[in-house]
Amino acid sequence: MADSNVEAAPRRQKVQAAEVGTDILTALAELAPATSLSRLADHVGMPASKVHRYLQALMASGYAEQDPTTNHYGLGRAALFVGLAALGRLDVVKLATPHLAQLRDELNETCFLAVWGNRGPAVVHVEQAVRAVTLVTQVGSVLPLLGSSTGLVFNAFMPNAETAQLRDEELKLPSAPSSDALLATMSELQRTHIQAVHGLLMAGVNALSAPLFSGGQKLVGVITIVGAEPGFLADANGEAAKRLLEIAHKISARMGA
Numbered sequence: 001m002a003d004s005n006v007e008a009a010p011r012r013q014k015v016q017a018a019e020v021g022t023d024i025l026t027a028l029a030e031l032a033p034a035t036s037l038s039r040l041a042d043h044v045g046m047p048a049s050k051v052h053r054y055l056q057a058l059m060a061s062g063y064a065e066q067d068p069t070t071n072h073y074g075l076g077r078a079a080l081f082v083g084l085a086a087l088g089r090l091d092v093v094k095l096a097t098p099h100l101a102q103l104r105d106e107l108n109e110t111c112f113l114a115v116w117g118n119r120g121p122a123v124v125h126v127e128q129a130v131r132a133v134t135l136v137t138q139v140g141s142v143l144p145l146l147g148s149s150t151g152l153v154f155n156a157f158m159p160n161a162e163t164a165q166l167r168d169e170e171l172k173l174p175s176a177p178s179s180d181a182l183l184a185t186m187s188e189l190q191r192t193h194i195q196a197v198h199g200l201l202m203a204g205v206n207a208l209s210a211p212l213f214s215g216g217q218k219l220v221g222v223i224t225i226v227g228a229e230p231g232f233l234a235d236a237n238g239e240a241a242k243r244l245l246e247i248a249h250k251i252s253a254r255m256g257a
Contacts, residue, residue: 206234
């Protein structure tokens with residue numbers, strides 16, 4: 001019995017270490033995009049020295065990284081890979097991917113899918129056009145709620161409890177729309193299910209976005225076409241918008257909407 005207890009002790013220690021490591025990874029996600037060691041330690045309720053030891057191990061394995069300028073910590077590439085692999089199992093990603101590829105081929109414009117993440121709309125799949133890459137279409141990018149066509153769709157169709165905090169933060173920015181303008185945008189978007197923006201997130205870059213729904217009209221994602229002027233005009237009544245809506249309806253129907 002004594003030998004059995006001795007053998008079990010290292011296993012318990014490994015399990016406990018794994019639990020602490022996952023707690024720290026979860027905290028890094030909750031405090032994304034980056035956080036100080038002291039704030040992270042407070043968040044998980046552990047001594048900073050202990051958290052620092054685990055961070056060193058997570059950084060060595062690529063699950064965490066440290067900004068050399070600020071010394072703040074964030075999730076690493078390995079964590080992003082795991083997160084994207086998990087997202088890849090979601091029906092919306094599987095269903096949307098071939099349709100986005102088809103749309104990209106038809107228009108030769110970049111098309112992407114975003115889902116709601118812990119810090120707002122997160123790009124999880126991109127079908128890149130042949131032309132130059134734009135910064136807003138990188139996998140893992142988090143888009144502004146009120147400063148992008150994708151975000152505006154989430155703002156219009158997500159439950160208010162989910163979007164309220166982020167919306168309140170962005171409404172304080174100098175570039176934020178007025179309350180009346182935002183309400184008008186939401187009303188029109190809820191009627192048409194298409195959002196067009198022109199140079200909102202990046203000068204000279206236009207976008208069209210449409211919502212994806214599952215059963216019960218629950219918003220599960222947003223698909224977007226993005227392109228540069230003058231080639232892509234992002235006309236809410238144009239052919240690109242019609243094709244985007246057609247594809248959004250097809251994906252939503254497969255999702256049970």
